[in-house]
Amino acid sequence: MNSRREIDSLGQISVPADKLYGSNTVRAMENFPISDRVLGQEPTLVKALAQIKKAGALANTELNRMDVSVGNALVEACEEMIAGQLNEHLVVPILEGSGGTSTNLNVNEVLANRALQILGRSPGDYAVVHPNDHANHGQSTNDVLPSAIKLACYYLGQEAKSSIGLVASALEKKSVEFSEVYRLGRTCMQDAQPMTLGQAFAGYHAVIDRAASRVGDQQQRLLTIPLGGTAIGTGLGSAPGFQKAVFKHLREISGLPVVPVKNRFDGMQNLDEFQRFSAELETATGAMAKIAKDFILLSSGPAGGLAEISLPSVQPGSSIMPGKVNPVIAMSTIQLAQIVHGNHCCIVMACQDGMLEINHYEHSVASRLFDSLHRISEIAETFAVRCIDGIAADKSRSIDNLTQSFALATTLVPKLGYSAVSAIVKESVNTKRAFLEVAIERKLIARDEVLNIIKSSVWVE
Numbered sequence: 001m002n003s004r005r006e007i008d009s010l011g012q013i014s015v016p017a018d019k020l021y022g023s024n025t026v027r028a029m030e031n032f033p034i035s036d037r038v039l040g041q042e043p044t045l046v047k048a049l050a051q052i053k054k055a056g057a058l059a060n061t062e063l064n065r066m067d068v069s070v071g072n073a074l075v076e077a078c079e080e081m082i083a084g085q086l087n088e089h090l091v092v093p094i095l096e097g098s099g100g101t102s103t104n105l106n107v108n109e110v111l112a113n114r115a116l117q118i119l120g121r122s123p124g125d126y127a128v129v130h131p132n133d134h135a136n137h138g139q140s141t142n143d144v145l146p147s148a149i150k151l152a153c154y155y156l157g158q159e160a161k162s163s164i165g166l167v168a169s170a171l172e173k174k175s176v177e178f179s180e181v182y183r184l185g186r187t188c189m190q191d192a193q194p195m196t197l198g199q200a201f202a203g204y205h206a207v208i209d210r211a212a213s214r215v216g217d218q219q220q221r222l223l224t225i226p227l228g229g230t231a232i233g234t235g236l237g238s239a240p241g242f243q244k245a246v247f248k249h250l251r252e253i254s255g256l257p258v259v260p261v262k263n264r265f266d267g268m269q270n271l272d273e274f275q276r277f278s279a280e281l282e283t284a285t286g287a288m289a290k291i292a293k294d295f296i297l298l299s300s301g302p303a304g305g306l307a308e309i310s311l312p313s314v315q316p317g318s319s320i321m322p323g324k325v326n327p328v329i330a331m332s333t334i335q336l337a338q339i340v341h342g343n344h345c346c347i348v349m350a351c352q353d354g355m356l357e358i359n360h361y362e363h364s365v366a367s368r369l370f371d372s373l374h375r376i377s378e379i380a381e382t383f384a385v386r387c388i389d390g391i392a393a394d395k396s397r398s399i400d401n402l403t404q405s406f407a408l409a410t411t412l413v414p415k416l417g418y419s420a421v422s423a424i425v426k427e428s429v430n431t432k433r434a435f436l437e438v439a440i441e442r443k444l445i446a447r448d449e450v451l452n453i454i455k456s457s458v459w460v461e
Contacts, residue, residue, distance in 0.1 A: 004124050020089040020123055022109035022131060028092045028102035036095045039103055040087035042370060045094075047082050048151035049107050051253045052144055052227060052246075053135060054078035059245035060137050070129055073115035086110055094367050099360035100145035108135035138238035138246070140230040142268055142358045147225035149366045151254065153277060156373040157219040161212055163380035164284050168208040170388035171291075175201035182454050183308060183398040184405050191405040194457045197309070197393050204291045211284035218277045223258050226267030232357040233264035268358050274365045275351045281372050282337075282344040288383060289337035292330035295387070299327060308398045312390030329387035336379040343368035403450065406435035411457050412444060 002017035013023045039046060054075055061071030080086055092106040108131035113123035115135075121128055129135070136144075179198035186192050227250070228243030230236055235243065243260060250258055261267030301307035317326030350364040406425045413421050424442070428435040439445040445453065 006124055020110040020113040021091065021106055024102065024105035025092060025109055028096055028098065032093050032096040034093040034095050036093045038091050038093050039106060040090035042094060043084055043087065044155045045148060045152040046087060046090060048148040050078045050081035051250060052148055053107065053111055055246045055249035055253055056139055058249040059242055062245055063239045063241055065239045066134060066137060070134055073118040074111055074135060076118050077111045077114035080114065086114060095363055100141045100362060104141040104144055105131060111135045138242045142231050143226045143229040146362055147227040149362060150222040150225050153369055154219055154222045156370065160373045160376040161215050163377045164208060164212040164215060166384040167288060167380050168205055168212055170384040171201050171205035171208060174388060174391060175205055178393050181393045181395050181398055182402055184402040184407050191407055193410055194402055194407050194454050196458050207287045211287050215280045215284055218280045221273050222277060223256055224261050225258055226261050226264055228260055229264035229268050233268040269354060271351045271359050271362060271365055274369060275347055278344045278347045278369055281376060282340050285337040285340040285376060289334045292333040295330045296327045308394055308401065310392045311387055314386055329383055332379055333383045336375055339375060340372045343372045403436050404434045408453060408457065409435060411453055
């Protein structure tokens, strides 16, 4: 294999001649042989990193801290990276353990070597364009990486929030469709009071709509980033005016209203905004899981369960039981919540394990947040389209379950009193007869009044 020799502070090292990365990337690959996604497989993070590097090159050129030709070449290289044209050279694992240095240097080396090619020179000619002196000028891993992860989470959050919104919209449509499907409400898995299926779905819609809104609120907070703080928050190593210039260019490049943190030392030390964002994702998926479990219960059977709703049949459910169909989309949604919960636990630990001036564990945070966001985007949309949209209600089964229960007992309490109605309920249970039959036999309810009583009992002021 053809190779070139590069020299760094640890000595000489061989680099494949056809690769744009350099010595630091090779060492990272040797140190972290982790079978996880590598940087080039997270194009949203690559995009965010390249946007920041482009803003840095423009700012340094504007401040006369970089030769115009070098700055222009770096900008062109950044644009190629933003477009995904250099991903094959971004090979450091997302879960590398260098506190982000390997990731940042992988990007710097690729940009510097591509800029050298643009200038008509060979990769490794770092006297002209250097990964640290040029691609990283005025920056540090410690301010670049958390800033890029925030931007990447913001971008991925757009897709996740949209998918959660599809779930909310699907539930809202069903709440209207099922507004006159009368059913038995249940508490503690026991018969409770009459309601409509539409009212249940309206409750489902409300919690998911609220969850989507709160994900969006926390997503906006990710646009406050510590860029410009360099290594620990002092800004040491950047030129006067660099932070103002880099944010101006980053806003123009990204189209996002990014702003610097109010306190750069806080911004360098703490990753709590990631934890809060993850918590909102956990809340949203937990709410979807609760709804999915309700769907599994309400569709159970069809002969031996509640069977008040039917879920779309999307695939055979058994390799041995002919005709069996399982609630696979609902189960996938529950698994989503389990995974996001586990990811959140990891993120909480990573956020608390930072030490002194920076948090070294942002890669755990990034890996788990990206996983949650990718899965939410995929599974939430599937839940909406392949499950909720196709739910059908069995009106006759629902009304039968309602009229066979003592759910209407509460409507008689104002007239007869709690104790008297309790006695009727007990007789219903002991004789295994429907409460309504006992009440009708005692002439407490007329048979032709039942539907009106049901309708009046589900009215909500």
